[in-house]
Amino acid sequence: MTHPLKRNQSTNETLCPRKKVTELPVGLVGLGLMGSSITTAFAVSGYKVIAVAPVAQDLAHAPGYLKEQLIHAETLGILEHPVDYYLDRITLTEDYSALQDCSLVLECVIEDRNIKSDIYRKIEAQVSETTIIGTNTSAIPISSLQQYLRIPDRFMGIHWAEPAYATRFLEITCGSKTDLRKAQWVSEWAEDWNKEPTLLQKDIRGFITNRLMYAVYREALNIHEKGEATLKDLDKAARYDMGSWVPVMGIFRRMDYMGIANEGEMVKKLLPLLSAATHRPSIMQPMVDQKLRGIHSGAGMYSYTQEEAAQWKQAFNQFNRDMYFLSDKYSKKTSSEIEEIKSI
Numbered sequence: 001m002t003h004p005l006k007r008n009q010s011t012n013e014t015l016c017p018r019k020k021v022t023e024l025p026v027g028l029v030g031l032g033l034m035g036s037s038i039t040t041a042f043a044v045s046g047y048k049v050i051a052v053a054p055v056a057q058d059l060a061h062a063p064g065y066l067k068e069q070l071i072h073a074e075t076l077g078i079l080e081h082p083v084d085y086y087l088d089r090i091t092l093t094e095d096y097s098a099l100q101d102c103s104l105v106l107e108c109v110i111e112d113r114n115i116k117s118d119i120y121r122k123i124e125a126q127v128s129e130t131t132i133i134g135t136n137t138s139a140i141p142i143s144s145l146q147q148y149l150r151i152p153d154r155f156m157g158i159h160w161a162e163p164a165y166a167t168r169f170l171e172i173t174c175g176s177k178t179d180l181r182k183a184q185w186v187s188e189w190a191e192d193w194n195k196e197p198t199l200l201q202k203d204i205r206g207f208i209t210n211r212l213m214y215a216v217y218r219e220a221l222n223i224h225e226k227g228e229a230t231l232k233d234l235d236k237a238a239r240y241d242m243g244s245w246v247p248v249m250g251i252f253r254r255m256d257y258m259g260i261a262n263e264g265e266m267v268k269k270l271l272p273l274l275s276a277a278t279h280r281p282s283i284m285q286p287m288v289d290q291k292l293r294g295i296h297s298g299a300g301m302y303s304y305t306q307e308e309a310a311q312w313k314q315a316f317n318q319f320n321r322d323m324y325f326l327s328d329k330y331s332k333k334t335s336s337e338i339e340e341i342k343s344i
């Protein structure tokens with residue numbers, strides 16, 4: 001049976017034959033929430049995974065996390081085999097030498113550069129010179145981590161979204177010393193992991209997604225601060241306008257759809273009116289001071305009863321699942337495939 005979400009394998013083999021790579025295991029170091037979720041993602045995509053626990057406690061909780069995530073993946077309908085089949089293909093160990101045959105090793109430990117640098121030293125002592133080494137860091141610049149690598153050109157950011165096995169997002173970021181060809185090759189390869197990878201060729205703060213989102217946050221909060229619209233209405237606009245086209249068109253195909261001349265005129269008129277603020281909006285300061293965690297603590301931009309918080313979490317989970325399948329349906333369609341979709 002074919003994996004229900006498996007894409008056509010690309011025949012574009014640049015650095016190393018794809019088949020050879022898929023036969024080799026991939027490695028993970030760090031088995032917290034994200035590390036175990038990524039381990040599950042690789043296992044579900046057909047890889048043997050060597051998962052190294054950098055601290056002994058990881059070995060205690062990782063089997064439970066992995067089983068729970070695989071059962072979740074099963075309920076989403078993305079498993080080809082029973083849960084135990086995937087568990088058998090995952091090696092949990094504290095021994096870094098188990099990584100020696102891996103084609104790729106991903107570091108996924110806490111955001112502490114000293115700890116991460118120590119991990120890179122241990123990985124590089126075991127793997128071959130061609131092994132790709134990645135970090136799942138969300139915030140530390142890739143170029144600054146790269147200085148700890150003996151062979152820095154094989155190192156890059158490979159940033160996943162949670163749950164890693166049920167989201168399409170993957171952000172690949174080059175540091176100043178990353179070999180761009182290697183990053184391009186990982187980007188092609190990541191389609192086999194059922195991802196829609198983005199490749200950021202230069203290590204800019206916030207990577208791509210945070211920069212886009214913070215531009216939107218700034219303008220939305222600016223409109224709210226001036227009393228021109230409520231938070232609820234701003235959220236409605238994002239959900240029912242942007243939400244109706246972003247997942248299928250992105251930004252620039254939308255411009256093409258609306259007509260470049262129109263969009264160009266609007267850009268000219270609107271840019272001078274948009275916020276260029278560099279400070280934190282006043283509405284957020286007290287919430288930051290109180291360390292509010294929104295849905296997770298019952299208060300944030302909105303307030304939540306426990307029941308409402310649970311409903312939002314459930315809705316988001318369900319939506320994530322639906323989007324996982326929907327994005328596959330609309331990705332990379334040729335005109336004849338679009339005709340097929342129209343007739344569904």
Ligand SMILES: NC(=O)c1ccc[n+]([C@@H]2O[C@H](COP(=O)([O-])OP(=O)(O)OC[C@H]3O[C@@H](n4cnc5c(N)ncnc54)[C@H](O)[C@@H]3O)[C@@H](O)[C@H]2O)c1
Pocket residue numbers: 029030031032033034035054055058108109110111115136137138139159160161162
């Ligand atoms: N949680 C998310 O949604 C998310 C999303 C994207 C990226 N990330 C990134 O992924 C990485 C891991 O995040 P997480 O959410 O899995 O964290 P986590 O706290 O669940 O796990 C942290 C990992 O770090 C290891 N660790 C802790 N102290 C250590 C030490 N002294 N020496 C060696 N290892 C140690 C733990 O054993 C564990 O494996 C971070 O870089 C984080 O920024 C997290």
